[in-house]
Amino acid sequence: MKVFNEQHAMFRASVRSFVEREVAPHIDAWEAAGRIPKSIWPRMGELGLLGVEYDEKYGGGGADLLTSVVLHEECARSRCASFAMAVGVHTDMASPHLYWTGSEALKARYLPAVCRGERLTAIAVTEPGGGSDVAALRTRAVRDGDHYVLNGSKMFITNGATADLYLVAARVAAGDADRRHRGISMFLVERETPGFVVSRTLDKMGMRASDTAELSFQDMRVPAEHLLGREGVGFYEVMRVFQRERLVTGIQAHAMAERALEDTIAYVRERHAFGGPLADKQVVRHRLADLATLIEASRCLTYAACLKYQAGEEVVREISMVKLFSAEMVNRVAYDCVQLHGGYGYMREYAIERFARDARLLTIGGGTSEVMKEIIARLLLP
Numbered sequence: 001m002k003v004f005n006e007q008h009a010m011f012r013a014s015v016r017s018f019v020e021r022e023v024a025p026h027i028d029a030w031e032a033a034g035r036i037p038k039s040i041w042p043r044m045g046e047l048g049l050l051g052v053e054y055d056e057k058y059g060g061g062g063a064d065l066l067t068s069v070v071l072h073e074e075c076a077r078s079r080c081a082s083f084a085m086a087v088g089v090h091t092d093m094a095s096p097h098l099y100w101t102g103s104e105a106l107k108a109r110y111l112p113a114v115c116r117g118e119r120l121t122a123i124a125v126t127e128p129g130g131g132s133d134v135a136a137l138r139t140r141a142v143r144d145g146d147h148y149v150l151n152g153s154k155m156f157i158t159n160g161a162t163a164d165l166y167l168v169a170a171r172v173a174a175g176d177a178d179r180r181h182r183g184i185s186m187f188l189v190e191r192e193t194p195g196f197v198v199s200r201t202l203d204k205m206g207m208r209a210s211d212t213a214e215l216s217f218q219d220m221r222v223p224a225e226h227l228l229g230r231e232g233v234g235f236y237e238v239m240r241v242f243q244r245e246r247l248v249t250g251i252q253a254h255a256m257a258e259r260a261l262e263d264t265i266a267y268v269r270e271r272h273a274f275g276g277p278l279a280d281k282q283v284v285r286h287r288l289a290d291l292a293t294l295i296e297a298s299r300c301l302t303y304a305a306c307l308k309y310q311a312g313e314e315v316v317r318e319i320s321m322v323k324l325f326s327a328e329m330v331n332r333v334a335y336d337c338v339q340l341h342g343g344y345g346y347m348r349e350y351a352i353e354r355f356a357r358d359a360r361l362l363t364i365g366g367g368t369s370e371v372m373k374e375i376i377a378r379l380l381l382p
């Protein structure tokens with residue numbers, strides 16, 4: 001499938017070079033620290049890697065969706081999925097709320113710093129009481145003069161401990177049955193706002209270089225002009241940005257899996273057992289062939305959805321399938337690649353061990369596999 005042009009190829013080479021020189025050497029230190037140093041963001045801004053699709057008048061690159069695909073593939077190839085996730089949250093999961101629904105004044109004020117990497121963004125939707133049922137969220141926003149007063153808490157927020165700007169979902173109207181969805185609004189919140197608290201940084205199984213936090217809002221006064229879009233449309237905006245997030249997850253999944261497969265092929269060539277390299281054993285070769293086929297299927301499904309998305313077509317069904325298939329695929333690849341590494345696959349010093357822990361998140365974050373099946377089934381059986 002021919003998808004990319006010359007410009008995309010040049011962009012790919014520059015992102016790859018950045019990742020090899022400025023990300024790969026630091027992965028172990030970032031994993032141990034549980035966070036990525038803030039200095040990486042202005043550097044990525046300087047290289048034009050943040051806001052690649054945003055309008056140039058806000059400091060963006062004015063490029064197409066496929067340029068973002070290249071960015072996320074190359075970040076995910078880094079063997080540090082948590083770095084790729086932190087980037088994806090900033091560029092494609094949090095800041096689009098501002099770009100798509102923020103007022104002109106808000107965009108002019110904040111987007112240039114977002115594109116320069118001077119202000120890192122986070123998206124705060126999930127709450128301690130639940131993430132799958134977004135319409136049930138309980139954080140309240142009450143209008144008081146020219147402010148909204150927010151009270152509530154958010155859970156599992158990527159970039160949560162280190163961000164500067166938070167895109168927060170809160171309920172403005174009471175949550176009775178038919179206003180469940182229509183009562184939700186999105187707000188842009190500055191970290192320095194009184195009442196904003198990072199309650200704790202969470203300790204995770206994988207994705208350890210990316211910080212994940214629980215947040216709490218205690219009588220947090222947010223200027224009314226920081227409401228994004230109209231009051232009550234927040235749920236639909238969260239769903240719109242979810243499409244983007246799920247597409248990016250699909251891109252990251254096949255790029256992560258491809259790198260793991262490359263590492264595993266290199267390993268089975270080197271490793272000898274029963275008088276020859278593992279790579280000569282038919283059972284090993286067939287297993288690798290299965291994995292390569294799964295990865296290719298995932299890539300094709302994702303690229304096809306990207307092209308439809310770029311053409312402005314309705315793609316909820318396709319994107320839900322991408323998220324479901326790619327997240328399950330990367331976990332199958334992780335299981336088999338660890339197995340093919342034998343005992344070394346279980347050791348921290350091998351990148352494949354980190355890959356397996358990181359991959360586990362993909363069937364959970366951004367909408368679980370079960371939720372994806374619900375969406376697909378609802379479209380199949382209306």
Ligand SMILES: Cc1cc2nc3c(=O)[nH]c(=O)nc-3n(C[C@H](O)[C@H](O)[C@H](O)COP(=O)(O)OP(=O)(O)OC[C@H]3O[C@@H](n4cnc5c(N)ncnc54)[C@H](O)[C@@H]3O)c2cc1C
Pocket residue numbers: 089122123124125126129130131132133155156157158159204207212361364365366367368369370371374
């Ligand atoms: C590392 C990490 C980073 C994250 N980053 C962010 C972030 O930046 N911002 C943010 O807002 N959120 C973030 N999340 C939250 C993530 O999106 C949620 O964890 C996810 O949506 C699932 O919600 P939950 O954890 O509350 O699980 P629940 O909704 O409680 O679900 C628990 C289980 O029940 C299943 N289930 C739920 N409903 C149904 C149903 N109707 N039918 C069948 N099964 C069902 C689920 O599939 C799951 O298996 C992150 C999570 C993690 C772990």
